[in-house]
Amino acid sequence: MKSSSKYENELDLLAQFKRGEVSAFEIIFKMNYPALCLFLTKMGIERFQAEEIAHDIFLKLWDKCGNFDSLDSVRAFLYISSKNAALNFLDKTKRLQKKEETFLAQQEWTEFSVEAQVVYLETLKVIQENIESLPEQCKKVMQMLVFDGLEPQEVADQLGISRGTVYSQKARGIALLKERLSFDQFLLFLFILQYSL
Template identity: 45%
Template sequence: MNTEPLLYQNEDDLLLQLNSGDQNAFSQIFKQFYQPLCFFCNRLITDSATAEEIVQDILIKVWDKKEDFSSLSSIKAFLYISTRNASMNFIDKQQRQQRRERELLYSIDELEEPIIQDIIYTEVLNEIRTEINNLPEQCGKIIKMLYEEEMKPQEIAEELNIKVSTVYNQKMRGIAILKTRLAGATFEILMIYLVFNGKY
């Protein structure tokens, strides 16, 4: 669980400090949006290294335009739209010489619905990751080893020096806790992912 002190009382305070050039405020915004934007960008271009570069460049633009934003929502919209546009430019450049991928060169209007779906999916996964991080220590660790590191129960048992049955028990405990903490639709998405990937 995050134990960092709360630097700003609310979004308005955070925005005010950003507008005035507070680097700590920018750092907080950077941390808040970096991972979700990388995930969003990577889903569009399927190149994680380039996605990180694109997102870093876009976030730096927030600092350059720090006096122009009137709300945190306007920052979020700017980040996602700019990341989308940069991603489209990257795809366009890469696929001029790849005939088999020309179908990806849609107009912005044709991409709007899939992009909105990607934003929703990104934020749902971010919510799931947050709740996994808030699980009891051993339980959360086992869930991450199972689903993020894709380790087998036997491997986890050997790594943690525990019984395989303990791994299964902690797995089921974690899923039960997540069910109580996540909204119904979000938990359903998690279960569909686990079942579809043979992890449940």
């Protein structure tokens, strides 16, 4: 009898939540927020950031309150969204660290002679001009990979193409640049490409 009563309460809670009643949202928040924060910290997110991510996920949940057919589907949404948000956050953090490392490495080149720095900058300019002269889709893919530092999936999402197309356009771009650049220019291009991905 107790489980039947609990089931009826959950149905009532879900019905109120689907109608957009704030009191029902608050109950769902209190039921799930602590566990969600713990889940995020177990994924390697700092406590403060975990709380921010959890709040964002609950805002998204509230926006979709009419879309759920059970409290289990609500919980599934919370955990799947949190997992994806955590992975995105960790990926961005990793990318920022990589950019910082690249920046620090680039600081070392300022110790080179002025002549060497000029050659380096001129070579970068040649690489950029050659990328801009690539066929349109190939150019966009290479610019986003090399200059924006985006992942292939991000490029695919932004351009509305498949990940496979991104890889084929990248291969095409590398092949074309190998023909157009000198050996030294191409080596520098490969170095930049490696550190931007």
